[in-house]
Amino acid sequence: xxxxxxxxxxxxxxxxxxxxxxxxxxxxxxxxxxxxxxxxxxxxxxxxxxxxxxxxxxxxxxxxxxxxxxxxxxxxxxxxxxxxxxxxxxxxxxxxxxxxxxxxxxxxxxxxxxxxxxxxxxxxxxxxxxxxxxxxxxxxxxxxxxxxxxxxxxxxxxxxxxxxxxxxxxxxxxxxxxxxxxxxxxxxxxxxxxxxxxxxxxxxxxxxxxxxxxxxxxxxxxxxxxxxxxxxxxxxxxxxxxxxxxxxxxxxxxxxxxxxxxxxxxxxxxxxxxxxxxxxxxxxxxxxxxxxxxxxxxxxxxxxxxxxxxxxxxxxxxxxxxxxxxxxxxxxxxxxxxxxxxxxxxxxxxxxxxxxxxxxxxxxxxxxxxxxxxxxxxxxxxxxxxxxxxxxxxxxxxxxxxxxxxxxxxxxxxxxxxxxxxxxxxxxxxxxxxxxxxxxxxxxxxx
Amino acid sequence: xxxxxxxxxxxxxxxxxxxxxxxxxxxxxxxxxxxxxxxxxxxx
Numbered sequence: 225x226x227x228x229x230x231x232x233x234x235x236x237x238x239x240x241x242x243x244x245x246x247x248x249x250x251x252x253x254x255x256x257x258x259x260x261x262x263x264x265x266x267x268x269x270x271x272x273x274x275x276x277x278x279x280x281x282x283x284x285x286x287x288x289x290x291x292x293x294x295x296x297x298x299x300x301x302x303x304x305x306x307x308x309x310x311x312x313x314x315x316x317x318x319x320x321x322x323x324x325x326x327x328x329x330x331x332x333x334x335x336x337x338x339x340x341x342x343x344x345x346x347x348x349x350x351x352x353x354x355x356x357x358x359x360x361x362x363x364x365x366x367x368x369x370x371x372x373x374x375x376x377x378x379x380x381x382x383x384x385x386x387x388x389x390x391x392x393x394x395x396x397x398x399x400x401x402x403x404x405x406x407x408x409x410x411x412x413x414x415x416x417x418x419x420x421x422x423x424x425x426x427x428x429x430x431x432x433x434x435x436x437x438x439x440x441x442x443x444x445x446x447x448x449x450x451x452x453x454x455x456x457x458x459x460x461x462x463x464x465x466x467x468x469x470x471x472x473x474x475x476x477x478x479x480x481x482x483x484x485x486x487x488x489x490x491x492x493x494x495x496x497x498x499x500x501x502x503x504x505x506x507x508x509x510x511x512x513x514x515x516x517x518x519x520x521x522x523x524x525x526x527x528x529x530x531x532x533x534x535x536x537x538x539x540x541x542x543x544x545x546x547x548x549x550x551x552x553x554x555x556x557x558x559x560x561x562x563x564x565x566x567x568x569x570x571x572x573x574x575x576x577x578x579x580x581x582x583x584x585x586x587x588x589x590x591x592x593x594x595x596x597x598x599x600x601x602x603x604x605x606x607x608x609x610x611x612x613x614x615x616x617x618x619x620x621x622x623x624x625x626x627x628x629x630x631x632x633x634x635x636x637x638x639x640x641x642x643x644x645x646x647x648x649x650x651x652x653x654x655x656x657x658x659x660x661x662x663x664x665x666x667x668x669x670x671x
Numbered sequence: 672x673x674x675x676x677x678x679x680x681x682x683x684x685x686x687x688x689x690x691x692x693x694x695x696x697x698x699x700x701x702x703x704x705x706x707x708x709x710x711x712x713x714x715x
Contacts, residue, residue: 231703266702286686290694323688330684337679364682371675394681401673 235265242271246278251359251389254278269299276308282389283358285312285322325355332364341368359385363394375402523558530554530567537570548578552607575608583617590620595627615645619654626661635661 242257255278261271276291289312292305300306312319328351335344348365351358362385369378379402385395533550536542551574556567582601589598602621605612612618619641625634638661641654686694 227707228704234703262702264703266700266704284685286688286691286694289688289691290686290698293691293695294698294700319688326685326687330687333679333682333684360682360685367673367675367678367682370673394678398673 231264232268235261235268235271237261238264239268239271239274242274242278245391246274246281249281249387249389250391251278251282252392267298269295269303269305272298273303273305273308276305280308281357283322283355283360285319286326288312322355325351325358325361329358329361329364332361336364336368341372344368345372357388359388359392359395362388363392363398366395366398370398370401375405378402519558522555525553526555526558527563530559530563530570533570534566537573544574544578544581548574548604548608552604571608579605579608579612579617583612583620586617586620586624590624590627593627595624598624599628610640611645613650614648615641615650615654616648618645619650619657622654622657626657631661 238257238261242254242261245251245254245257255275258271258275258278261268262275265271272291272295276288276295278288279285279291280288289309292308295305296303296309328347332344332347332351335341335347345365345368348361348368351361352365355361362381366378366381366385369375369381378398382395382399382402385392386399389395529550533547533554536547536550547570551567551570554567556564559567582605586598586601586605589595589601599621602617602624605617606621610618618637622634622637622641625631625637635658638654638658642651642658645651
C-alpha cells in the first residue's frame with residue numbers, strides 16, 4: 225500500500241470519527257477529529273465540509289464559510305459546500321444580523337478587558353437574542369455571570385451552551401466550577417447543621433447524636449403554653465360563639481313567657497273593665513231605683529200633705545199659716561191632674577194672702593234688724609211666688625241675707641233679681657246692692 | 672476558583688464577514704503529504 229493511500233485511509237478514519245461525534249452533538253470532539261482528518265489529507269472535501277457544518281452548528285458562520293469556500297476551491301462541482309454557501313447567501317439580512325452579533329461579541333471581549341463587565345453583559349444578552357446558536361457568546365456571558373456571582377443565571381446559560389456542544393472544554397469547566405460552588409455551599413450548610421450534633425466513638429462505632437436544642441429543652445414549657453393557648457382559644461370560641469346562641473335561646477323563652485303573661489294580663493284587664501262597667505251599670509240602676517223610690521215616696525208624701533191641707537181648707541178651722549206649712553211640703557210636679565187642680569185651687573186662695581202677710585212681717589222684721597225671721601218669712605214668700613211685688617220680695621230676701629252677713633246667698637239672690645226681673649226697680653236696687661256686696665267683699669279681702 | 676483574566680484569554684475574536692477573504696488565504700492547508708515531500712527533498 226502506498227503512503228498516499230495510507231494517508232487517505234487515516235484521513236477517512238478521522239472523518240468517520242468526526243462524523244460520529246458530530247452526530248451526538250460532540251462538536252468540539254468533532255472539530256478535533258476533522259482537523260486531524262484534514263492534516264492527513266487537506267483535500268478531503270467531505271471532512272472540510274463537515275468541519276464547516278460543525279462550525280456553523282456552534283454559531284461560527286464565518287468560520288464555516290471559510291471552510292466551505294476552501295472546499296469549493298478543491299472541488300468546484302458536485303460539492304455540497306456550494307449548497308451551503310448558496311443557502312447562507314440567500315438571506316443577506318440574516319447574514320448581516322449574524323455578522324452584527326459577531327461584531328458585538330468582539331466588542332464585548334474588548335469591554336471585558338477594560339473591566340466593563342456590566343456593559344459586556346448587556347451587549348451579550350443582545351448578541352444571544354439576535355444569534356441564539358452562538359456558543360462563544362453563551363460561554364462568555366456565563367463567565368461574566370460567574371465573575372459577578374450571578375450563579376443561577378450562569379447555570380441557565382451554561383445549560384443552553386451544553387446542549388449546543390456537549391464536550392466543550394470551557395462549558396464543562398464552568399459547569400464544574402458551578403458544581404464546586406454548590407458543593408461548597410452544601411458543605412457549609414452541613415457544617416452549620418453539624419454544630420447541632422455531637423459525635424463520639426463508642427467502641428468501633430461512631431455515634432452522631434443531635435445536640436439538645438434550647439427548643440427541645442423547653443419542650444415541656446412550650447407544650448404547657450400551647451395547651452394554655454388552646455384553652456384560651458376554646459374559651460373565646462365558647463364565649464363569643466356558643467354563649468350568645470344559648471343566651472338568645474333563653475331570652476327567646478323568657479320573651480315568649482313575657483308575651484304570654486302580657487296577653488293574660490291584657491285579658492284580665494279587659495275582664496276587669498267589663499266587670500267595672502257591669503258594676504257601674506248595676507250601680508246606676510240602683511241609683512235610678514233609689515230615685516224612683518224617693519220620687520214615689522215624695523209623691524206619696526205630697527198626696528198625703530195635699531189631702532191633709534184639703535181637709536183643713538174645707539174644714540175652715542185651721543189657720544192659714546198652718547195650711548201654708550202643709551201646702552209647702554207638697555211637690556206639685558209629683559201630683560196627678562186632679563190633685564194638681566186641687567193644689568192650684570188651694571194655692572190660689574192661700575198664697576196671695578200669705579204672701580202679703582209674710583212680706584209685711586218680713587219688712588217689720590227688717591226694720592227691727594231681725595234678719596233671721598225676715599229670711600224665714602221671705603223664703604216662704606219666694607217659694608210661693610218668686611216674682612212677688614215685681615221681684616221686690618226676692619230683693620228683700622237678698623237684703624235679709626246681707627243683714628245676716630250671709631253674703632254668698634245674698635249675692636246669688638241679687639243676681640237672680642237682676643237676671644229674672646230686669647227693668648224693675650227691684651233689679652236696679654239689686655244691682656246697686658250687688659256692687660255693695662262686691663265692695664264689702666273687696667273690703668273683707670283687703671282686710 | 673476560576674481566574675477570570677486567564678479564562679478571558681481563552682476567548683478569541685470571532686471572524687467577521689469582512690475577514691473571510693483574508694482567512695481563506697491565511698488558512699494553513701499543510702497536510703502530511705506536504706511534510707513527506709519536504710522530508711524527501713531534504714534527504715535528497
